Amino acid sequence: MGRLDPRTIRTDPGEARDQIAQWHELLNDVPFATAHGWDVREAIRAHVLASPYPILPVDVARKWFAHRRDRLARHTDPTPAADPDDVTTWRAELLGARHAVAAGTAAPSTHRQLTGGGPHPDVEARLRAIGSCIPPAVRAELARYRPARAAREAAVAAGQPDALSVACPWCHAAKGQPCRSRRVGLDGHARGNAPRETPHPSRVDLAAAALPRPTAA
Incomplete structure (x- = not known):
């Protein structure tokens, strides 16, 4: 010094x-x-x-x-290895870990972060079996609460173009967002912004035009 x-x-x-x-x-x-x-x-x-x-x-x-x-x-108490029914030993181990971190003799124990690994083999097998992370019965129950998504899934299942894959040229809804019912007032400004259950026809036509055309053999 x-x-x-x-x-x-x-x-x-x-x-x-x-x-x-x-x-x-x-x-x-x-x-x-x-x-x-x-x-x-x-x-x-x-x-x-x-x-x-x-x-x-x-x-x-x-x-x-x-x-x-x-x-x-930055320290999160790890679960002590002692028997939790042995309160004295369990508490002594917990306090010992805190004192070690405070004194600088041990590094803080932080939460484990999520890794970029794939799903568990059991989950992966279930996804292959049902085709989706949401079972069909649950998806049917959710349809009434998500009308726009239900209409989109029904159109794709029927072989029709996915209208939400493109932006709407009429209401300017972004990709993946449902169309909006916008009315034009007398002053020329838009009135109303309620989501529509079905996309605008011009958006459907634009999505159909974006589909790849089959090539001749």
């Missing part, structure tokens, strides 16, 4: 001894360095570079407490 900031150096042996005793008492709970991102030398160096004032013990302590709070905020 004295090497980086000569203003903190005490030349008198008594003052130097008192200074060391004061710092030792105030920073007794602050580790010198941990294996997970904390080094008191980096904290002192960052203060000397950022602040025009001489460093004090409280400056180092605040940086350590902020580092510890950040670690605990």
Whole structure:
């Protein structure tokens, strides 16, 4: 500390001894360095570079407490290996893991993230069997709550073009969005914006024109 900031150096042996005793008492709970991102030398160096004032013990302590709070905020308690019926052992293991994270001797245990792997083999086999993640009986029950989607699925099943695969030139509905019933007022502005159960005819014609034509053999 004295090497980086000569203003903190005490030349008198008594003052130097008192200074060391004061710092030792105030920073007794602050580790010198941990294996997970904390080094008191980096904290002192960052203060000397950022602040025009001489460093004090409280400056180092605040940086350590902020580092510890950040670690605990990112920590999610893993399930202890102890028997949950043994409350004393279970609680001791849980608190031990928290204290280890707070002291910097263990890394925070975060939630496991979703991976990009495929579905479970059982789910994949079921999807191949029914053809969809929604069973036909459930899809039929949902049809009355999703009339636009039901009409779209019925048109595709009947071999008709999927109108929602293109944007509507009449109401300007985007791809995948149902058409809107828009009326033009006397002032020339659109009135009403209710979704339609069936797409506009011009949209159906546009989707039919976008279908690939069969090539002659």
